[in-house]
Amino acid sequence: MFIGAASGIFAAPKDTLDAQGMKDSNRLESLTFFRFIAAASVVIFHYGRDTQFYKLLPSVLAAGSIAVTFFFVLSGFVIALSSIKKEFSVGGFYVDRLARILPVYLIALVLTLALIGLVGKDTELILSVLMLQSWVSPYPLSLNMPAWSVSVEMAFYLLAPALIVLARKGVGSPVVWIAVSCVFWLATQLVLSSINQSEFATLNPSRAVDIVYYFPPAHFCSFVLGFSGGYAYSRLKAGGAYAQAKNVVLFILSIVVIYALSKTGRVINDFFGEKFAYGSSFYAVVFLFFIYSCAVCNHAIPRFMKGKLSTLLGDASYALYIMQMPVYLLLSRFYPSSATGYELHFWTYFALLLAVSVSLHILVEKPIVKAVKKRRLEANEKIVVAA
Template identity: 35%
Template sequence: MKIPQITFTRFVAAILIVIYHYGLPIFNFKSLDFVFEKANVGVSYFYILSGFIMMIAYGRKEYIDFGYYIKQRFARIYPVYIIGLLLAISLLGNVRPAAVVLSLLSLQSWVPGYALTLNGPGWSISVEFFFYLLFPFLFNSVYARRKNARGPAFVVCFIWLVIQVLTNWFVSSSYYHGFPSAGHDLIYYFPLIHLNEFLVGNIAGLYFLRHPGGKKNDIWILVVFIATLLGLKFIPLIVHNGLMALFFVPFIVLVAKNNGWFKRFFSFRFLQYLGDVSFGIYIYQWPVFLLVKRLVKYFSFQKMGKVTGFFVYIVFLIAIAVLSYELIEKPVKKYVSKRRGSGSDVLKS
């Protein structure tokens, strides 16, 4: 099951994260600086949306076959992930063998000091793999056995609240300040810190499956969007630990249920396509940045303005993501689909 109006929001989140990483020193956003300076919460949005989509894709099943499921999930992200990693290694030159091994196994986010080595954005995929491994066990033992979501929802809300308290306490603790590098990696990149975001997305997906009716709720989407902007401006976000779920969850559910102008506009095939290639935009952002810097130097384009150079980088990044989608992601999906037949529709998630 694919919800077309949701797909484009992935592209928006990915581009905001790219601007956060490479655009802040270049642009003077003035009245919008609070959005771009906190755009790293886009990773939280990805995790919540991932949990939501996973539940939509599998929620009507009685049981998840782990073997085929993991092949689907593996095919969905690992080929692009590994290409981004190899590109980064080739452009960086000298790399630590331990970093290569951890990144190949997608375990870098579990070990302080290694989360951002090689292809930095890959840390979030390391976390995502953990979610993928955990989901079928949660589904088969909890979600599929519950006629209503009240019990799981209560537990997930409790976990979310505990994470908020613990992370904010930890940032002010002596351990965090005594071991800043390890403490920073633990609080920002450790998979268990982000589990609440994926679980909250699961609960939102369960709610949507039980109340799927389309509604012309465009005004409410606008209200939640404005509330999200206000939250980014006035709430002190110490870390992206899932606090923005207060805004992201209602936004995702409202957009998924929308049957008004919002759906009609964001269902345009071009916008959906940008959403489809957004994973490549996200995972290739660092190696493509390194590559563009080398090309600019090689072809003596150093006099190019920083703003112009950034937009050249964005265009080049999107082009690489499109090629990756057409030459890697789609063929892999098609191959896996042929191996199982009609059950492959979940690869669209």
């Protein structure tokens, strides 16, 4: 199953407040680093499952089929942080989002088409260009397969402005937001589980998979949970040394819980008598626990995770994700694994993908995002002068 994430997931939160009530250094560097770890684990899951390195990974990093939930929760968290306490307009929100995701998305799509051909793929192309492939079965994995999650992310963007407006108006306390989003998550899991066990899934297995794992509404609860967590984090008050020590303990506990759950799927199924969709938002609550704990412990994260190299890798993680298939196809065409063996082929591929991703971030993503923001700022200044 191809999994992944969209640009909102990888965009770093700006000018947030840390748990001490002080300005962060423009972003939560710990989340930037973990974006890279998550994106790299997805790539290894897709193309490196026969490597010795993969066999040594802990189950939570080797279980690529659940990583999509982490990305979607992180997306909601980051969008909340980057929107609630700064100037916001619906138009500006969509311009910023599209400027971030479209350029590299289209580069990946064009390269994929050049490598696999377009004959007989008119419908797939139209849906992919419009980012609607995840809505229509059997097309979620058409063309550049990991891009299905970008389609899901676009659905999140339709929902995000309403959540942002409510949060900015202070409608509901953080506790209420978390509680409501948890109820929404639970209801979603029950629906997905019932689909998994239904006669429809037995008679239409591929369509059921598309609905349970790729259909955007199946993942809305992850985004809403993440947004609620980001809203709660933005309302944090200053805390003392005791609070900070407690946060570190919670962060460690969140890692333990995620690791334990990643190894007990069958036990959970047997206990509840359900067939839960583990790759579709099941882990959203514990991933929010981890992301929130990571945010409040940002000051305690090891320094190497906040360095320039770690930040660069985190910033390039969207390109790392979206380019994984076309780069693999390109390398395999000119340098097949049979020539050198699987292990060397994979690490050559990963090194090339990393170089391509960093280059695209520096040469394409950053300049375009900077130019768009500059144009928007100039347009706003003209409006103010005219008024």
